[in-house]
Amino acid sequence: MKTFFVILEDSIRESIDRRSLIILLFLSIVAIVFCLGISYQSENPETLLARNFSQLDRLEYTRSAGLSSFNMSNSIGFEAEIDGIRPVTPEDGFPKDVAHGYRIDLTTTQSHLNGLVRGWRSFQEDIERHGLDDDEQEEVEVPTTYPPEDWQQALRERIAHDLFPHVHVGKAQIGAENEVKIATAVAVNDWADIPGAHKQSLFFGLVEQKVIDTSLSEAVVNMQRVLANTFGGFIGILIALGVCSSFVPSMLQKGTLDLVLARPVGRVPLLLWKYLGGLSFIFVFGSFLIGGCWVALGLRTGYWDPMFLLSVGVLMLGFSFLYAVSVTVGVWSRSTNMAFMVSVGVWGISSSATGLYRSRDVLLKSSPEWVKTLIEVLYTILPKITDLDTLNTWLFSKATLDPMAYDRIMKELPEVDWFFSLGTSFAFAAVVLALGCRLFYKRDY
Amino acid sequence: MTTGTGSAISVRGVSKQYGSGVRGVHALQPTDLEIANGEIFGLLGQNGAGKTTLVKILLDIVRPTTGETSILGKSSRHTQARSSVGYLPEDHRFPEYRTAAGMMDFYAALSGSPKHERRVRSGELLEQVGLADAGKKKIRGFSKGMKQRLGLAQALVHDPQVIFLDEPTDGVDPKGRAEIREVLTGLKRQGKTIFLNSHLLSEVEQVCDRVGILHRGTLVRCGATSELTRSEGMFSLTTQPEPDEATVAAVRELVVEVNVTGTELEVQIAREDDIDGVVDLLRSRGIGLRALSKKRLTLEQVFLQVIDEKVEGKS
Structure with a gap:
């Protein structure tokens, strides 16, 4: 174990000397400062509810599957005027779950309510059959009018869809000239879970406040996803691979390796320590980035999500799969460039293969059989790095989002068989690393 | 696995x-070699003779095709065999x-x-190799000579x-060499x-107890330095006064070869006893003897002689 720390210390010294660790830490500081510079301010409840209820007409839905994604944006032709917004009182006689919420009185028309029912049901059907071609859709006769109970139900479901999970819709009061009055009430238990409830400003107020479409909790999760998946999981891993790819080839240089091999250190442990040295490098970087951003986001948003800290482990996991390739290619070629390029190449191929495999029913529909087989083979044997983004998103969403937003985000993510995904990725890294160890053990230097 | 216990x-x-x-x-033909504890052994050979290969096999950096090596009784393949080994590679x-x-x-x-021992020894050794003031300086600023001295210290x-010291x-x-x-x-x-690989034969001669000469992967000569440099039948004599031409001609009759430089005579005789005849002759002609010694070859001469023999043998 002592030898491990000696080699680890040497690897860190080497990376400090090349200023690469410093650059990564500097980039991390930029991300942390960016997080510290964000501020959120709650909207006035009346303003927020007025804005959300004026946008009931707009419906959006997104679902990703590998490289393909399904996006829907519908206008269901519903219009309503807001007569008043006020806190719910006991006299309103509303159910308990909205007793501490807000009452919103709407005035609309029967035709708009019929349109709402039609549009809402059509939207749900579209979601259900998103994989089908238009010509495969069945022709269904659509009614033009609906009973008031259907109006109530459609309005309740629409409001609960992406705005307020706890909603009460009162009976429709039909007035003169087609006019309908409806009293609704929503529970506002957690302000942070309500979309559009916050204004966001960036860079310590330099970029002016703007209302965000999502809820604060979703904004935090999105920020965590960008930091863990894009900043750490892509840029960080790319730079770390660039840095760590030199560890093994520089050790294998003529005149350097002799000095190390002449010591009482076995070749296989030596290579494994070097590998762990690379992992420690990403651990230092990941801990600094994620830890720093966790503190910054916690201070600015009040979300101290411990799951976000777990993304350091996920980051290391992704890096460990790719660094195994870099180490083995480094042993084989003794070239930093080759080790870096091949590991990045494996990353690119595995991501493409995963994406293509996931959306094979759509993207590979008319491809020859051998292409499908090739994609399946590549998907099976290569590490599934992109699944780790899904893992991060799941971890963050589970910890932070309300059930409704969580369900919505989960629907956007591809379905992953974790046992297969992680199992094959670990197996790939183990086999590749074992190959590198064997090569290193056998060779004359 | 343990081999070569003595x-x-x-x-x-x-x-x-x-x-x-x-x-x-x-790179190396089947070779046998034993180096005793406390011995300084010098391995000589031209570039590509296989000197570094042999050292690397001993250190398990290169794996032998046949045979086995051991250090202090432990097989070189054993990691622990290298715990009591120091190595300065060439390049x-x-x-x-x-x-x-x-x-x-x-x-x-x-x-x-252990940490405390390393610190103390590092300081002592840097001082010993003349780098006491350079301990805190980055190696990238070092000259080749400084790096070489640092290499010895490490x-x-x-x-x-x-x-094991390779060049x-x-x-x-x-001054540094001294x-x-x-x-x-x-x-x-x-x-x-100490196992020393060096091209500088004079140095090897000065410090090594035994020397081996490797030629094209074959250990062609191996023995004590004094043995290898001893030249059979070569004597050096210092006379007083300088011998005249007739005396030199008379000496030439008794020996295989004679070279005269003033009062210095270098004679090559067929048999050890023949030197007595030379001494008697000089004395009988009134020429006094001030010094008499067996002549030695330099290691360089021996090395070149061996290489020439091998090259001629091949041709």
């Missing part, structure tokens, strides 16, 4: 072939991002030296019992075993 270094039937078939290169490349002291500490730690930092004085100025020689002599006094 010696510090044991080489038994070791050969090395790089590649196979027609394109294969025999070494130290981590330039480290300071001299940091590098010493790194290699000592890899050898398993080979000794964990107080090894057996030391230790390469790139070192004459200092390194002094270090080697000191190590010999401490009872360390």
